[in-house]
Amino acid sequence: MKLKFATAVLAASVGLSGCATVLNGVNQPVEFQSDPDGAVIELYSGQSCTTPCSFEMRRGDDNIVTFSRDGYQDVEVMIQSRTGGGVAGNLLAGGIIGGVVDASNGASNHLYPDPVYVRMVPVGENGEALLLDKDGEVISTVAEYNAEVEADVREGLVDQGLVAGAADEED
Numbered sequence: 001m002k003l004k005f006a007t008a009v010l011a012a013s014v015g016l017s018g019c020a021t022v023l024n025g026v027n028q029p030v031e032f033q034s035d036p037d038g039a040v041i042e043l044y045s046g047q048s049c050t051t052p053c054s055f056e057m058r059r060g061d062d063n064i065v066t067f068s069r070d071g072y073q074d075v076e077v078m079i080q081s082r083t084g085g086g087v088a089g090n091l092l093a094g095g096i097i098g099g100v101v102d103a104s105n106g107a108s109n110h111l112y113p114d115p116v117y118v119r120m121v122p123v124g125e126n127g128e129a130l131l132l133d134k135d136g137e138v139i140s141t142v143a144e145y146n147a148e149v150e151a152d153v154r155e156g157l158v159d160q161g162l163v164a165g166a167a168d169e170e171d
Contacts, residue, residue: 007086011121018048024065025059026059027056027057027059028056028057028058028059028114029054029055029056030052030056030057030111031052031054031116031117032053032054032065032067032115032116032117033051033052033115033116033118034118034120035050035118035120035132035136036069036072038050038051038054039051039054039067039068039072039118039120040067040068040069040099041066041067042068042073043055043063043065044063044065044157044162045061056058057111059081059110059111060081062078062080062156062160063078063079063111063153063157064076064077064078064079064153064157065079065116067118067129068152069120070106071121071122071123072121072122073120073121073123074121075118076127076142077116077131077145077146078146078150079112079116079153080152080156081110082109082110082111082112083109084087088165112114113118113131113133113139116141117131117132117133117134118130118132119132127142128142128143130142131145148161
């Protein structure tokens with residue numbers, strides 16, 4: 001009898017909670033790196049540190065990070081919360097309730113880029129800051145990447161209350 005009860009409780013907890021919430025959690029460790037090291041980073045959410053460093057960040061929250069270092073041009077990189085590829089599988093395994101749980105708490109999302117790795121440009125030099133992958137290989141310029149995700153990230157920041165929306169600015 002106890003085994004049946006334990007099995008029922010386990011099945012209910014898996015069926016009523018999202019798979020991504022259980023497997024991934026709602027936070028993701030995000031690394032921040034710069035070339036050269038020693039840049040001060042500051043997130044819209046208020047956190048700051050000196051590269052290389054990392055923070056636990058909510059998977060469902062967009063953010064913007066500014067890299068600053070003496071002798072280098074400041075760089076702003078948008079961090080986008082993207083829906084993960086396991087959403088369809090979650091709906092099959094965890095049911096509609098599991099999918100709703102994961103969607104509402106952001107657990108089915110992942111933050112991109114991770115790491116947030118930037119090659120900075122010295123003050124007085126031409127050139128653009130570059131977004132790098134974990135191995136230091138160029139992904140794109142920071143400007144190109146930001147242009148691709150800007151509308152979505154800004155909308156997320158408004159929803160999170162970190163920036164005012166267009167309707168708020170008119171008041």
